[in-house]
Amino acid sequence: MFYSATTRDGAIFEIQPQKGDTIGLGIWRTTSDIRVSHLGYLPALFGEVGSRRPVPPWARHPTAPDADPANLELAKLIESEFTQHVPLGQEHRYKISVAVGEVLLDAPDIDAVAYPALRMRWNADNLALKPRVAERVLQFAGAEYLRIEEILNPGYRVILLDSSDRMSDDGKIQWKVRNVV
Secondary structure (H helix, E strand, C coil), rough: CEEEECCCCHHHHHHCCCCCCEEEEEEEEEECCCCCECCCCHHHHHHHHHCCCCCCCCCCCCCCCCCCCHHHHHHHHHEEEEEEECCCHHHHHHHHHHHHHHHHCCCCCCCEEECCCCCCCCCCEEEEEEEEHHHHHHHEEEEEEEEEEEEEECCEEEEEEEEEEEEEECEEEEECCCCCC
């Protein structure tokens, strides 16, 4: 799987770094449309977690008055798995969401699964792409080499150590070579 986040902060929050950690962050752009299934975008949850954004308009959910109640209950159950907080060391709790994601991604008409970034209070999104889709539609746009200077509540203060906006023909990142402290 190619796991990604829609924002720089989202990627940093996902890995839960510690003060002093260094991070290599790749920046990619899509070159064509992809078919995305989304999970975890229940409108009520956005308010509960303190999200600053409404449910994205592309994340329609079967909450219409005429929706089948059984489908809505199943959606709530599945989406609760994609929106639970999993502390470090408790990654086994991802088993159900991994299984659901794998079933969805086995479908030939689905390229990726999107779900809200819980650690960002739903203010960003995570995306898991099939590897063959990532190879086909992603183009390198840049990279950053960062150091975590301080853990805030919430957030991080980071220092940019180096950056790049190009890759060599043999696939190596061409860093700008800043003075790394």
